[in-house]
Amino acid sequence: MSPRRNPWIGVVLWLALALPPVRHALEATMTLQMLVQIPLLAFAGWCMAAFMPRRWIDAAAAWNRSGISGFVLASLAAIVWMLPRMLDAALDAPSVEITKFVSVPLLIGAPLKISWPRAGFVVRGVFLVEVIAMAIRLGWLYLVSPVRLCSNYLLSDQQQLGRIMLGIGAAICLLLAWKLVWGRIDVDAARDR
Amino acid sequence: MSVLRTLLASLLFLAAGAATLAGATDGFRAFTSETARRIDVREHPRALPPVPLQTADGRTTSFASLRGRWLLVEFIYTRCMTYCSVQGSEFAKLQDRLARPIADGRALLLSVSFDPAHDTPAQLAAYQHRSGDRGKGWLAVRPTNAPDLATLKRVFGVIAVPDGLGGYVHNAAIAVVDPRGRLVAITDWDAPGEAEQYVLHGPAQ
Numbered sequence: 001m002s003p004r005r006n007p008w009i010g011v012v013l014w015l016a017l018a019l020p021p022v023r024h025a026l027e028a029t030m031t032l033q034m035l036v037q038i039p040l041l042a043f044a045g046w047c048m049a050a051f052m053p054r055r056w057i058d059a060a061a062a063w064n065r066s067g068i069s070g071f072v073l074a075s076l077a078a079i080v081w082m083l084p085r086m087l088d089a090a091l092d093a094p095s096v097e098i099t100k101f102v103s104v105p106l107l108i109g110a111p112l113k114i115s116w117p118r119a120g121f122v123v124r125g126v127f128l129v130e131v132i133a134m135a136i137r138l139g140w141l142y143l144v145s146p147v148r149l150c151s152n153y154l155l156s157d158q159q160q161l162g163r164i165m166l167g168i169g170a171a172i173c174l175l176l177a178w179k180l181v182w183g184r185i186d187v188d189a190a191r192d193r
Numbered sequence: 194m195s196v197l198r199t200l201l202a203s204l205l206f207l208a209a210g211a212a213t214l215a216g217a218t219d220g221f222r223a224f225t226s227e228t229a230r231r232i233d234v235r236e237h238p239r240a241l242p243p244v245p246l247q248t249a250d251g252r253t254t255s256f257a258s259l260r261g262r263w264l265l266v267e268f269i270y271t272r273c274m275t276y277c278s279v280q281g282s283e284f285a286k287l288q289d290r291l292a293r294p295i296a297d298g299r300a301l302l303l304s305v306s307f308d309p310a311h312d313t314p315a316q317l318a319a320y321q322h323r324s325g326d327r328g329k330g331w332l333a334v335r336p337t338n339a340p341d342l343a344t345l346k347r348v349f350g351v352i353a354v355p356d357g358l359g360g361y362v363h364n365a366a367i368a369v370v371d372p373r374g375r376l377v378a379i380t381d382w383d384a385p386g387e388a389e390q391y392v393l394h395g396p397a398q
């Protein structure tokens with residue numbers, strides 16, 4: 001059974017990420033928290049979205065044409081968890097840490113899972129272009145900022161994160177370009193309604 | 194219909210998202226925890242804990258007994274080769290610039306070690322000497338146990354991260370404590386003029 005079909009994989013992943021040693025290891029550097037822990041939490045939510053009853057998803061669909069509402073929700077939640085202040089606060093305040101473990105799966109992972117199949121190429125494209133822009137903007141900021149943006153992390157760590165984010169932005173950009181030139185493009189998603 | 198509903202749902206999410214972001218950044222003012230700490234201290238002065246502090250000459254003092262004058266407080270560790278050595282010489286310069294208020298008993302400079310296990314009174318005295326201590330108006334102190342250190346770090350918002358080379362990277366700053374014994378501002382460690390203004394003219398209105 002593929003991970004996308006089995007919501008229990010999300011539960012196991014979420015529990016594993018919540019184990020204190022795993023949590024501390026993945027929060028030891030800014031790079032790990034932002035590019036491994038938070039994306040894995042979102043992925044856990046993506047898997048767990050399959051627990052939602054079919055009826056709810058159908059009811060929500062009327063409010064989520066082409067997956068746009070879901071992308072808006074996920075983008076806004078992602079912006080909040082990209083604030084340097086929040087990365088710091090997750091380490092310093094248990095309440096913020098709990099909020100992160102609940103909101104990232106629920107407000108980023110699950111909406112993306114529900115919305116992605118509804119989105120056609122244009123909506124997906126707009127979303128991906130914004131992901132690319134965000135990765136490059138933040139990457140550049142982290143790379144050139146002479147001050148530490150997180151009190152809990154070292155400057156060298158911040159600069160490494162900057163370089164990796166520039167790389168991620170460039171990689172998604174190349175993938176999108178490859179898809180535009182050689183890929184098959186469905187202007188409307190199969191299940192769009 | 195689903196277009197309008199989607200628009201409505203998206204607008205609701207946008208409004209909720211904007212409100213959340215505003216809340217998480219103190220009204221789009223603080224995107225880093227350091228800025229947030231400074232805004233919070235300025236808007237909500239903090240009472241200081243009555244923990245005992247051991248001075249470089251082995252005596253004991255506390256924020257309560259230092260009340261009645263402006264305190265400029267820095268957190269340091271004496272093994273530091275980078276920031277703190279400069280912090281020390283900036284404090285020595287401040288001793289000159291604030292000579293008058295210091296002589297009048299209206300101001301005092303205070304260096305607090307966040308590495309008390311290593312920073313014995315002798316180490317604190319050596320740190321002051323290395324930095325060019327002018328001999329008046331500057332105390333170097335350390336908390337006497339781990340819970341007190343934790344309390345001080347929490348109240349002042351001091352975060353020290355091991356740098357992997359046996360030292361620390363920390364959010365160095367000059368904390369300003371008013372004569373009533375309240376933490377009222379946190380200013381840049383490398384721009385002592387700002388902290389100096391508090392002593393000379395009181396808080397900017």
